[in-house]
Structure formats: C-alpha cells, structure tokens
Amino acid sequence: MEIDRLDGRTPNQLRPLACTRNVLNRAHGSASWCQVYGPKAGTKKNENPEKACIEVIWKPKTGQGGKTEWEYEMILKRTLQSIYILTLNPNTTTSVIIQVQWSYNAK
Helix, strand or coil, X not given: CCCCCCCCCCCCCCCCXXXXXXXXXXCCCCEEEXXXXXXXXXXXXXXXXXXXXXXXXXXXXXXXXXXHHHHHHHHHHHHHHXXXXXXXXXXXEEEEEEECCCCCCCC
C-alpha cells in the first residue's frame, strides 16, 4: 500500500523542478535551476542519527573549490540548520548542491 506524503506526492514521485530565466539584471543568459534531493535515508559519519543532516556542496564554474567555496558551504549549512527542524526527519540527509556560473558582459 502506497501512502501519500504530506505534500501529496506518492513515495516514487520527485519534488517539482523549478527554472527561472533572467534572474539577474543586465546579465546575458542568467538562470536559476532548483531541484531538491532528500531527505534520503541515513546520516553522514559523525552526525547525530536522532537528527537530520544537511549536506551543502558549493561547486565553482570550473575547476575544484577552494577555501572560499568551503566557507560558502559552511555559511549556508549553518543557516539551513538554524531554520530547518532537524528532528522532523531523524537519520536522514538532505543535500543542497550549488553550482555557480558567473557571466559578465565586458563592454
């Protein structure tokens, strides 16, 4: 028997996708894409299984991330942890993956 979730989705349905064009003023080809992964079963190592885990990955446009990206990850993770009820879905992980693509029009 499949039980619908609180938001009306069946267990095999994904959350709705969202895409917005022209989100930045005076930028050529700006867009925002959103898809939420999670919560998925299990927490990361060294996390409290009685609470949910929030994982944040900040990816630069090219190459590997450095100290700046790590700092962005930590800021976003702390912010989300402060507003999310971590005991609502214990022993789960929600992943937030940000890929930044800056586009400047040099004139």
